[in-house]
Amino acid sequence: MDDGVKNISKQYLRMYPLKDINWKHLFDDLPLHDYDKLMNFQNKLLQSTIYHPVAIKYAPTREYSRLFLKRIIAQIEELNLEVCEDLYSAYSELLSSLPVTACEDSRTFYRTYYLPSDLSITLKETKAICSSGTTGLFTWEASHVLIDWCSKKSEEFYGKNILELGAGLGLTGLAIIKSCSPASYTFTDTHTEVLNTLKENVLINLCEDRLVAENISEEKCTDYKEAEVSILQEQKLCATFIPPCFQLVLIILCESWEKESITLGYFV
Numbered sequence: 001m002d003d004g005v006k007n008i009s010k011q012y013l014r015m016y017p018l019k020d021i022n023w024k025h026l027f028d029d030l031p032l033h034d035y036d037k038l039m040n041f042q043n044k045l046l047q048s049t050i051y052h053p054v055a056i057k058y059a060p061t062r063e064y065s066r067l068f069l070k071r072i073i074a075q076i077e078e079l080n081l082e083v084c085e086d087l088y089s090a091y092s093e094l095l096s097s098l099p100v101t102a103c104e105d106s107r108t109f110y111r112t113y114y115l116p117s118d119l120s121i122t123l124k125e126t127k128a129i130c131s132s133g134t135t136g137l138f139t140w141e142a143s144h145v146l147i148d149w150c151s152k153k154s155e156e157f158y159g160k161n162i163l164e165l166g167a168g169l170g171l172t173g174l175a176i177i178k179s180c181s182p183a184s185y186t187f188t189d190t191h192t193e194v195l196n197t198l199k200e201n202v203l204i205n206l207c208e209d210r211l212v213a214e215n216i217s218e219e220k221c222t223d224y225k226e227a228e229v230s231i232l233q234e235q236k237l238c239a240t241f242i243p244p245c246f247q248l249v250l251i252i253l254c255e256s257w258e259k260e261s262i263t264l265g266y267f268v
């Protein structure tokens, strides 16, 4: 697959904002193609996005797919080039299968993220920053920053017991497990719906049921004292999260005094 198509494929699977995709770069050479090459390119585009095996199994929202295809068709038409039949049929198929309400469409959908190593992680997500009374059903931008940092420091995680506080949908943890080979990884969160979705995401990506702990309360902190690395990544710390977190940090620090050092990832 050439780089342009490979890139757009990753962006589609991640439901990258359409306004931020570099369309011009993708279609720059198109007017230079002969007819067969033009049709070939459009088919490749379709197979690497809407009909990508990952998208068939773990689809983005249908509305996103529809807008994505609409944009591609418009770009080709703007260049006065022929749009291949399959693009039009895929678009009309999507139009006819659109759910009645936007809410129904966005209830269950998947995003697939590619790590710097090209490994992928597929997550069941929601679109709303805050839904069902939690901020945990949405993957926060801070995860991507943390993943970049972790992939450059994989030796810090290799063979260690890791504890994550407020793991949400699990992107950071899954990325560390896949690319840094820790000895163990404990995801924690407090919200039932977040925990259930997190379990599903762990199963999708690891084909095994890793331990997903529950609420980190002050009483439970000692259960996690074996952690050698703990990760907390939050844009906004909610008041109920602060006391158990600090309690836990104190316990781990005391425990690790005579053991190996620990690393704390902390983003505000």
Ligand SMILES: C[S@@+](CC[C@H](N)C(=O)[O-])C[C@H]1O[C@@H](n2cnc3c(N)ncnc32)[C@H](O)[C@@H]1O
Residues within 6 Å of the ligand: 134, 135, 136, 137, 138, 139, 140, 141, 142, 143, 165, 166, 167, 168, 169, 170, 188, 189, 190, 191, 194, 214, 215, 216, 217, 233, 234, 235, 236, 238, 240, 241, 244
């Ligand atoms: C802003 S979200 C961040 C989710 C994830 N780390 C991310 O970056 O995508 C904060 C998460 O912390 C969880 N949380 C809040 N208090 C908690 C506690 N006491 N123990 C464990 N998780 C908690 C929330 O349920 C929510 O999923």
